[in-house]
Amino acid sequence: MLLFILLWSTLLFILFIAAIIDGWQGIIPNQLVMGGTLLGIIEHAAFQGVHGLLISLIGGAVWLLVGWLLWMTRKFGGGDGKLFAMIGTFTGVLLGTSYFVHKLTMLIVRILTNILSMGWQVLGRGLNPLPKL
Numbered sequence: 523m524l525l526f527i528l529l530w531s532t533l534l535f536i537l538f539i540a541a542i543i544d545g546w547q548g549i550i551p552n553q554l555v556m557g558g559t560l561l562g563i564i565e566h567a568a569f570q571g572v573h574g575l576l577i578s579l580i581g582g583a584v585w586l587l588v589g590w591l592l593w594m595t596r597k598f599g600g601g602d603g604k605l606f607a608m609i610g611t612f613t614g615v616l617l618g619t620s621y622f623v624h625k626l627t628m629l630i631v632r633i634l635t636n637i638l639s640m641g642w643q644v645l646g647r648g649l650n651p652l653p654k655l
Contacts, residue, residue, distance in 0.1 A: 524569075525569040529612050532558075532561060532562075533612040533627075536558040536561075537627065537630065539554060541631045541638065542638060544635055545635040545638040545639050550601030550604070552604070555601070555604045559608045563579065563582070563611050565578075565612075577614040578611045578612075578614065581610035581615045582608070582611040583610070584615050586603070586604070586607035588603075589606035590603055602628070605628075605631075609627055
Protein backbone atom coordinates (compact mmCIF):
# COMPACT_ATOMS: atom_id res chain seq x y z
CA MET A 523 0.00 0.00 0.00
CA LEU A 524 2.85 2.36 0.82
CA LEU A 525 4.39 1.72 -2.61
CA PHE A 526 1.07 2.50 -4.31
CA ILE A 527 0.67 5.79 -2.44
CA LEU A 528 4.29 6.83 -2.96
CA LEU A 529 4.32 5.99 -6.67
CA TRP A 530 1.06 7.70 -7.54
CA SER A 531 1.60 10.79 -5.41
CA THR A 532 5.08 11.26 -6.90
CA LEU A 533 3.77 10.74 -10.42
CA LEU A 534 0.87 13.16 -9.97
CA PHE A 535 3.17 15.80 -8.47
CA ILE A 536 5.59 15.55 -11.41
CA LEU A 537 2.69 15.67 -13.90
CA PHE A 538 1.29 18.74 -12.15
CA ILE A 539 4.65 20.52 -12.45
CA ALA A 540 4.92 19.43 -16.11
CA ALA A 541 1.42 20.82 -16.79
CA ILE A 542 2.31 24.18 -15.24
CA ILE A 543 5.55 24.52 -17.20
CA ASP A 544 3.92 23.27 -20.41
CA GLY A 545 1.11 25.79 -19.99
CA TRP A 546 3.53 28.68 -19.47
CA GLN A 547 6.29 27.85 -21.92
CA GLY A 548 4.85 25.27 -24.30
CA ILE A 549 7.54 22.69 -23.49
CA ILE A 550 8.10 19.89 -21.03
CA PRO A 551 11.67 20.19 -19.72
CA ASN A 552 13.96 17.20 -20.27
CA GLN A 553 15.35 17.60 -16.74
CA LEU A 554 11.89 17.08 -15.26
CA VAL A 555 11.13 14.06 -17.43
CA MET A 556 14.53 12.41 -16.96
CA GLY A 557 14.48 13.06 -13.20
CA GLY A 558 10.97 11.62 -12.98
CA THR A 559 12.04 8.59 -15.00
CA LEU A 560 14.93 7.91 -12.64
CA LEU A 561 12.65 8.40 -9.63
CA GLY A 562 10.12 5.88 -11.01
CA ILE A 563 12.86 3.31 -11.60
CA ILE A 564 14.43 3.87 -8.16
CA GLU A 565 11.10 3.67 -6.31
CA HIS A 566 10.16 0.40 -8.02
CA ALA A 567 13.60 -1.10 -7.41
CA ALA A 568 13.67 0.01 -3.77
CA PHE A 569 10.28 -1.50 -2.90
CA GLN A 570 10.15 -4.54 -5.18
CA GLY A 571 13.79 -5.40 -5.89
CA VAL A 572 14.78 -6.85 -9.25
CA HIS A 573 11.16 -7.61 -10.14
CA GLY A 574 10.19 -3.96 -9.63
CA LEU A 575 13.22 -2.79 -11.57
CA LEU A 576 12.22 -4.98 -14.53
CA ILE A 577 8.58 -3.81 -14.38
CA SER A 578 9.75 -0.20 -14.42
CA LEU A 579 12.30 -0.62 -17.22
CA ILE A 580 9.96 -2.62 -19.44
CA GLY A 581 7.10 -0.16 -18.85
CA GLY A 582 9.37 2.77 -19.69
CA ALA A 583 10.69 1.08 -22.84
CA VAL A 584 7.25 0.10 -24.12
CA TRP A 585 5.83 3.56 -23.59
CA LEU A 586 8.92 5.25 -25.03
CA LEU A 587 8.25 3.24 -28.19
CA VAL A 588 4.57 4.26 -28.16
CA GLY A 589 5.56 7.90 -27.61
CA TRP A 590 8.12 7.71 -30.42
CA LEU A 591 5.52 6.26 -32.81
CA LEU A 592 3.05 9.03 -31.91
CA TRP A 593 5.78 11.62 -32.40
CA MET A 594 6.66 10.14 -35.81
CA THR A 595 3.01 10.44 -36.89
CA ARG A 596 2.91 14.02 -35.53
CA LYS A 597 0.13 13.18 -33.06
CA PHE A 598 2.20 14.43 -30.10
CA GLY A 599 5.31 16.49 -29.58
CA GLY A 600 8.61 15.01 -28.46
CA GLY A 601 8.06 16.07 -24.84
CA ASP A 602 4.76 14.20 -24.69
CA GLY A 603 6.43 11.03 -25.95
CA LYS A 604 9.15 11.26 -23.29
CA LEU A 605 6.46 11.96 -20.71
CA PHE A 606 4.76 8.70 -21.78
CA ALA A 607 8.03 6.85 -21.08
CA MET A 608 8.30 8.48 -17.65
CA ILE A 609 4.73 7.46 -16.82
CA GLY A 610 5.61 3.92 -17.95
CA THR A 611 8.43 3.72 -15.39
CA PHE A 612 5.88 4.44 -12.65
CA THR A 613 3.01 2.29 -13.92
CA GLY A 614 4.75 -0.49 -15.81
CA VAL A 615 3.04 -1.93 -18.85
CA LEU A 616 -0.13 -2.79 -16.85
CA LEU A 617 -1.19 -5.40 -19.43
CA GLY A 618 -4.56 -4.52 -20.98
CA THR A 619 -5.24 -1.42 -18.90
CA SER A 620 -2.07 0.49 -19.79
CA TYR A 621 -3.61 2.38 -22.70
CA PHE A 622 -6.51 3.54 -20.53
CA VAL A 623 -4.23 4.61 -17.65
CA HIS A 624 -1.93 6.58 -19.94
CA LYS A 625 -4.79 8.27 -21.79
CA LEU A 626 -6.39 9.16 -18.46
CA THR A 627 -3.10 10.60 -17.20
CA MET A 628 -2.61 12.65 -20.37
CA LEU A 629 -6.21 13.88 -20.06
CA ILE A 630 -5.51 15.05 -16.49
CA VAL A 631 -2.37 16.88 -17.67
CA ARG A 632 -4.30 18.58 -20.48
CA ILE A 633 -7.14 19.59 -18.14
CA LEU A 634 -4.67 21.09 -15.66
CA THR A 635 -2.93 22.98 -18.46
CA ASN A 636 -6.26 24.35 -19.74
CA ILE A 637 -7.34 25.40 -16.26
CA LEU A 638 -4.08 27.26 -15.72
CA SER A 639 -4.31 28.96 -19.13
CA MET A 640 -7.91 30.04 -18.50
CA GLY A 641 -6.92 31.36 -15.09
CA TRP A 642 -4.21 33.55 -16.60
CA GLN A 643 -6.64 34.80 -19.26
CA VAL A 644 -9.19 35.74 -16.61
CA LEU A 645 -6.51 37.67 -14.77
CA GLY A 646 -5.79 39.54 -18.01
CA ARG A 647 -2.24 38.29 -18.29
CA GLY A 648 -2.58 36.38 -21.58
CA LEU A 649 -1.48 32.84 -22.23
CA ASN A 650 2.21 33.25 -21.33
CA PRO A 651 2.50 35.18 -18.07
CA LEU A 652 6.16 34.29 -17.53
CA PRO A 653 8.98 34.93 -19.96
CA LYS A 654 10.63 31.92 -21.58
CA LEU A 655 13.87 30.88 -19.94
